[in-house]
Amino acid sequence: MYDKVFFINATNASDLVIGRLTDTLVDIAYQQSTWGQQMPIVWVPLDLQISDMRADGVKLITKEKVLDINRSNKEFSLSEKRVEDFLLVQNSIGKILYFDEPALRDFIVIQPSAMVNILRAFITDRMFWPKKGLLRDILEKLSATGVLQKTDLFTLWSQRAFKELLGNDRIKDYVVQVLLHLDILVEPKRYNEMDTAADLFLVPCIVTSNIPRKIQIAATDDKTICIAYHLKETVVPSALSFKLIGAAICIWPLKKVDSRFCLYFQAAVMDADSENIIHIHVEGQRIYAYLINDKSKELISPDLATTTQECLTLALERILQFYHRAICKQNFQIMSDLFEIEVGEICNGETCLIPLLDAQKRKHWSCKNGKKHETKYPLNWVFDKNKEHCDPNCEGLEKETKTLLLKPTDQHFVHLTKYLGIGDFYNFFIHLGMTKTDYDNLNFRYFSNPMDMMLMGMFQWRDKTESDQSPATFGKLLEALKAIGRQHYLCQGG
Template identity: 45%
Template sequence: MSTETEKSNITKLKNQEASKPEGEQRKSFQRRQVSDYTALSIHKDVLKELKDGKFNMEIAPSDLVDFGGQRSFDMTHQLFIQQKGTFVLMFDGSIGLYEPLKEYPQGNFTAASILTHWVNSVLAYCGDSDDKMPMIVFAATHSDYFEEKVLKRKAKQYTEELTKMFSIHKHNKHIVCGRVFFINATNPKDLEIKNLTADLVEIAFQQPTWGERKPIAWVPLELVISEMKSRDVKLITKAEMKFLNESHNDFVLNDIQFEHFLKIQHSFGKILYFAFPGIDDFIVLQPVAMVNILLSFVTDECFWPRKKHLAKIHKDLHDGGSITKSDLFQLWNQKPFNEIMPDENYKKYILQVLIHLDVLIEPKRHKEGQSMANDYLVPCIVKTTAPANFLDKDVVGDRTLCIAYEMTDLAVPSALSFKLIATALVVWPLKEENGRPCLYYQSALLNVDERNELRIMIEGQHVMVYLTNAESIHLISPDVAASIQECLTLALTNILKFYLQSFGKFSVDLDVSRFFNIKVGLICHREVCLVPLSDVKLQKEWTCKHEVKHQTKYPMYWIFDKTNELCPTSCKGFESDALDLTPNDQHFVRLAKQIEVSVFDQFLIHLGLTTAEWEGIVYQYDGNGEVGKKLMALYEWKKKREAKLQPVKLKLVSNALIEVDRQHYLCQILRENTCLIDIADSRLQEIPADEVLNRLPKHIGNCVIQLGIELGLSFYSIEETMHNHFKDMYSQLYDILKKWKQSSSIKPTIYRLMVALQRTDSGGLAFLREEYLHP
């Protein structure tokens, strides 16, 4: 096709576009712009050389990307990590590898920890092929601070320390740690800079693609890309690039060749093209444009927008480590960013790329289907390390169950902990202390309920998980422990599939579980005492290194069979020290629901209430249903003993149950129905609206007392509600819901409300599902 013909066709295309409605003209603006560049960028002499087979490139172009600058960007550069790249990891040689960095006053960050993060990031997002690329080399700055003798000693010290750090790394063939270039960046004639340059050139010569002939048919598209870059086109759709490809007649690439071309250009860092479903419809022609996009939300305070509502988005992000989709899109609607992403489709693409590369972490259950998440964790913002008392072994010691996932063949990617935390956040909210969410660098503290906390943290090659009850390990629900394990194991499996796919190791038949081992255990002598899960299944106890014998009963909770509703024949009931514990209000609810009316009066007599007292309770609370009356009877028994300064112990309950031949009912007070976890969704972690709470009572039955207790209210507060709204069930229920929302010690989420309604078995779940989960 001649240039004149091509121009004529473009003019015809413009005329056709002009006849379209204004909205469609805007949508096609980018394509018309790209088409214009096509006509101007393919020179006849180059095309002739291509056709004659004489086109030859004698210069190997190379891109240099400098990641220096704001510390907020330290954990975002996986956007620019390319498989064929060479990475120079630099650190301040004047302060050493293990001295805390002043730039990170919130936590104990060192050059060593940041270099480790970088090495793992580079190797997590690059393929692990047989060739040597990518390659990682190290350079220390500030050599001008030292005299020659000290400089040599320092260089030797850093070389030894880096060798010790990375020589045993799983992918050490990509890491050059036998030499550290100690440079003086203030001297343009610095000899070490020249040595570093020569070394980088030498590494480039080792690339397996060096000297390979590339298809001549690639050249027109490469020229088009170059021309579009020069004209400041930053993103185009894959369909537009295909359109350009098809305009080259003799040099058209077929679909397979076209896909290969894009992947190769991506591996060289010329463009960003992610060949994954959902993010393969666009091409970033200027990777540096991603830096500007990141600046919209990953930036230091001095660069925040002046508009108050936008500055507040940044403040909330820095305080809580998360951002909503709507807030992110508000930031992207600012002029500098809107020019890069001109419509919603571009914004949605960039959002998915940031999720893919862990710049944003999406809360989801890792099941099939598109996520509807509206909140995203932003790991690069979270730099504060967990406080010293985050895992105080003296405090959590005998109240904690532990499970550890040990990576066997992979370095732990820095974002892995945040992906696991995000998975847990779909079900359990972050705990807040002093108004701040307990989200830290590679760790978090979550509220399972009012009495149980969940800690997740990365320790070396281990993902450590701790489930702690406020009173005793004996009161941990085996159903809850098993659900946490299932949730995190599924998440870890799917996360590793992603990283293994990046390594090029993943296939449909690959058993991902072989890349990690599971250990379970307890805290003993202020240390975590772990044993392989496979061993726990085969024995009733194990002896740790402190010569202490531990029962496997509680570590087995992690793999408890939730389908078995009854105690096994081998069950011996509560242990003696567990029977010394005081039952809480939720335990009374479980008992009241289980014990049949036909034996309940006898059970009360064995507890210590009289028949007359029971009859009085029946009369007073007759309008509160059978469970409500039984609950108030147990409450009256508790008050009666407390008035006499007598202890209220589980042993008393156990003895009374034995007398009515219902001894195993006590075991059931720890059982939980966890089936709602299967429908857990990030939308359910929102706080329910007042308008919804106002309508909810019309959809549930008479469960005022049970619902109040399940939501964490005290008997006193529930009695107050019943007195203030005498014989008005709907008003009582609404008052209970309002009190819960206003006074809950943990975030009063929709999911938490659904769990409470499920436990009362009185309706309302269908209403909430329709209200919050309906498409």
């Protein structure tokens, strides 16, 4: 909305720039769609009573207290439904903070600036930190790692400046839920139900450590596919990148290296599964995401790449819509108006990208380094998961000599058995070198569940092949599939 930049000395109350900033904020307020709208007369008594409480220094009250105040107005009292409407409108215009969510609707912040003061406990410039002691140590650790223990958060809130508002544990728990709702604090994705991750929070907006070089170079050209979201209007605002990273680490568990969460300034590394990691970082106008397999990019499942892309794209769309609504711009129905998607690979330590629309029209592209890249693997980001047949010009995997030497994962076996079907499985199983007795034993044990029978048959073939000191490879699967005329199942099975 505004392209002015204000440089303010916050320690100087007479700084003239503060006045110009104030004028600009008033100008923005005038442009809000709610400016000048008349308040329903029936709301006036309750609005005045809350304003009086605000003037008396009250910052937070329970919803039950508001309902009691409303009932005391007797003939001017509102129904509970109208009180709810009143609170939601007051929240929308910024006079209060009220969230109609199960964990949040019991309290109302009638002085929104109080939340800013609460955030100062852990989101503040280094120059305002205590010089030494426990509080300094907590903030140092938070800045370096982005990790905030729940007990440490409550220790920060135990300072005299915050005790007035955070008077009891119930209010503290409410404020924690608000900060989680606003994505300022993030509960890390748990690996399992026994994980103790609930005892800590991640704070993407405060971590200052840059991503280490050794993690960056893990994204090599033979193991990595890339996708980038190129924002058309401006560089990616810090708040947007923090919110996107917060959304990502709610979906995938953060990777740990040397007992440290891989959360960095505008970057994060997450475990997609046991064999693949997701690396996200923001730079200039682009949000980059890398999907890195521990052996080869040829083993990255198209389903995994596409699901990852869909999650990231949806999160980015919602965040952009939120920011556009916040500054009164129109809602965008077509996301291409906001960003362009590019896909690519790593080349000589750099990211080589091509617009997605171009990649879908060609098999190769040449990058600035003069290298010729195939679009096959980058296009796995937009793989059609409902596609049942290969394209007429598909050449299969016969020319993919590197791929044929690789070992399929459990996930590849799952995909392949989905396409095979029980009708094809017997002949396929025999052409893999297994016996009719092997098949009969499987059929007897898993008769009621054909999918389990086929999958256990694949595992049995792999174990038997490996025990004979011969690797179970894609090449051997392809030979068996060719023998039954189903060689393209490997293409579709990812």
